Amino acid sequence: MDGVDGLAAVAPDGAQADGTQADDITFEELRADQNRSWAAQSVAKGVTHMRAGKNAEAIAAYKHAVELDPKHTDAFVARGALLANLYRYKEALADFEIALELCPEHANAREYRRVIAARCAAAGWPLATCHSPTCRAPHVAAWVHSRVHWC
Secondary structure (H helix, E strand, O other): OOOOOOOOOEOOOOEEOOOOEOOOOOHHHHHHHHHHHHHHHHHHHHHHHHHOOOHHHHHHHHHHHHHHOOOOHHHHHHHHHHHHHOOOHHHHHHHHHHHHHHOOOOHHHHHHHHHHHHHHHHOOOOOEEOOOOOOOOEEOOOHHHHHOOOO
């Protein structure tokens, strides 16, 4: 059997054209893989919109990416960067906190959070400490954790 669009053809019994058995993959795993891919595409669209100065469209694209894959770190980082550039620091910090809870070593999220937290501190806006015993990240307000809390 010939594959379609680069995919190996699979017979009804699961045998592929080369005689090997297709990997067993559940519907949920396939859906999660598709959602991760679509979320990455949505982030790329958001970056394109942001570069064109279409901020509302960019935010919508990042939001869509998060809806598709709530653990898509780059969607939170990209949206946070745009929000920071729009002086929406509280929302930006919330996105950076979520990104760092998902991926604590994410360099861009760490740097953006550091810069925005410094700007907030310089402006006299208080940072609160999270009340979770396992979380050591500074938060702008308690609502950050009510939004999405991965600790």
